[in-house]
Amino acid sequence: MYSVGETRIFHRACKIALQTLRHRYSKIGIEAGARHFSDLWLRDSFYASFGCLEIGDYTVVKRNLTTCLAFIKEDGQLPLRIGQKNFLLKYFGFKRPIEARYTEDKGVSIPVDSNSLFMIVFHGYLAKTKDWAFLHEHFSAIQKIIEWNFLQDNDGDLLIEEGHYAGWADSLKKQGKVLYTNVLHYRAVQCFRECCQFAVKTELGSHYQLLAERIAFRLNAEFWNGDYYVDWIDKEGQHAFFSSDGNLFAILFGLAPPEKSAAIQAYIAKSHITHGFSIPTNYPTYPKTFIYPWFLMINLPDYHNGLQWLWIGCLNAVTKDHIGLKQEAHDLLKQLALKILEYSCVYEVYDKGKPLRRLFYKSESSFAWSSGFFLWACYRLRVQHIDL
Numbered sequence: 001m002y003s004v005g006e007t008r009i010f011h012r013a014c015k016i017a018l019q020t021l022r023h024r025y026s027k028i029g030i031e032a033g034a035r036h037f038s039d040l041w042l043r044d045s046f047y048a049s050f051g052c053l054e055i056g057d058y059t060v061v062k063r064n065l066t067t068c069l070a071f072i073k074e075d076g077q078l079p080l081r082i083g084q085k086n087f088l089l090k091y092f093g094f095k096r097p098i099e100a101r102y103t104e105d106k107g108v109s110i111p112v113d114s115n116s117l118f119m120i121v122f123h124g125y126l127a128k129t130k131d132w133a134f135l136h137e138h139f140s141a142i143q144k145i146i147e148w149n150f151l152q153d154n155d156g157d158l159l160i161e162e163g164h165y166a167g168w169a170d171s172l173k174k175q176g177k178v179l180y181t182n183v184l185h186y187r188a189v190q191c192f193r194e195c196c197q198f199a200v201k202t203e204l205g206s207h208y209q210l211l212a213e214r215i216a217f218r219l220n221a222e223f224w225n226g227d228y229y230v231d232w233i234d235k236e237g238q239h240a241f242f243s244s245d246g247n248l249f250a251i252l253f254g255l256a257p258p259e260k261s262a263a264i265q266a267y268i269a270k271s272h273i274t275h276g277f278s279i280p281t282n283y284p285t286y287p288k289t290f291i292y293p294w295f296l297m298i299n300l301p302d303y304h305n306g307l308q309w310l311w312i313g314c315l316n317a318v319t320k321d322h323i324g325l326k327q328e329a330h331d332l333l334k335q336l337a338l339k340i341l342e343y344s345c346v347y348e349v350y351d352k353g354k355p356l357r358r359l360f361y362k363s364e365s366s367f368a369w370s371s372g373f374f375l376w377a378c379y380r381l382r383v384q385h386i387d388l
Helices: 004-022 042-055 058-070 087-091 114-129 132-151 179-198 202-223 244-252 258-271 293-297 310-322 326-343 368-380
Strands: 081-083 099-101 230-234 237-243
Touching: 004 042, 004 326, 004 368, 042 058, 042 114, 042 368, 058 114, 058 132, 114 132, 114 179, 132 179, 179 202, 179 230, 179 244, 202 230, 237 244, 244 258, 244 310, 258 310, 310 326, 310 368, 326 368
Parallel strands: none
Antiparallel strands: 081 099, 230 237
């Protein structure tokens, strides 16, 4: 499938991603980055774990999961991050002891994706390792973790509601039912159902299978607009932006049936929103009223609002391959590899193809999340000869 020259490109890019990822391993799990993100941010560590599981680094994934379990709250909530509680103090160089933070850094909302991502990675770890002792030891805790998701359903329709800044795109004032959050919720319930099967808890597994089916029905009924799933729904109705994260995860996790998966990729193509190596975070851009004011003040209104993230490009490549767009997937993955080689580094976020560099913010230059996702994408697209 790949020429000798292409194989060399992937080989070199994978070595850079692998080195970057493994340099972020720590005694408590997987750090997000080397500079201002040098803590265990749960979502970053879980997304990085996608790659760890493919390359066989199971020990660090288990360490990461174990650390997170040590900080579970009584109601089942997992933290945003484990490390320095005040991100702004850390950003400006003030160090404090390791502790957990359970609200997002603006102090407005509770993060809503940590629990779902934990469940997805916990299931992935079990599927790879068959570590049933770990499952049985923590089964009651992981049931509490998945049940916390349902505590965030305020109107009884099985979908999670959230406040401003509660997802990975934590500079945006999304609220209500957000696509990204609820697609992860759907997959997490599926994963817990399979954990029940692993633990031979058949009746309990059947209960969560029914819940997953009902969540899928609600999402397809409420979010689908004929071309893609809308971004979020609140008391004002649908906000019909195209969010790359939620739509691509809907394809990956099987929420979108084949005809809807094809429609999403067709919308991406006909809208001409992919430029260069990665699809932007959203289309069209969000108005300034949806942006956290501090991000406007430091000239960062596009951080989660149109800039290019390598991990989203990886996700796009995998979903293209998943629905049969093999050549498009191949070409996109090659562009991602070339972008890594261009700077000999895996950066956090890019502006017009270059690592973001502005007066008050510079892109993290050693980003575990994208490193793990690139390795995961290479394995999913069957890139060969990755030297570990």
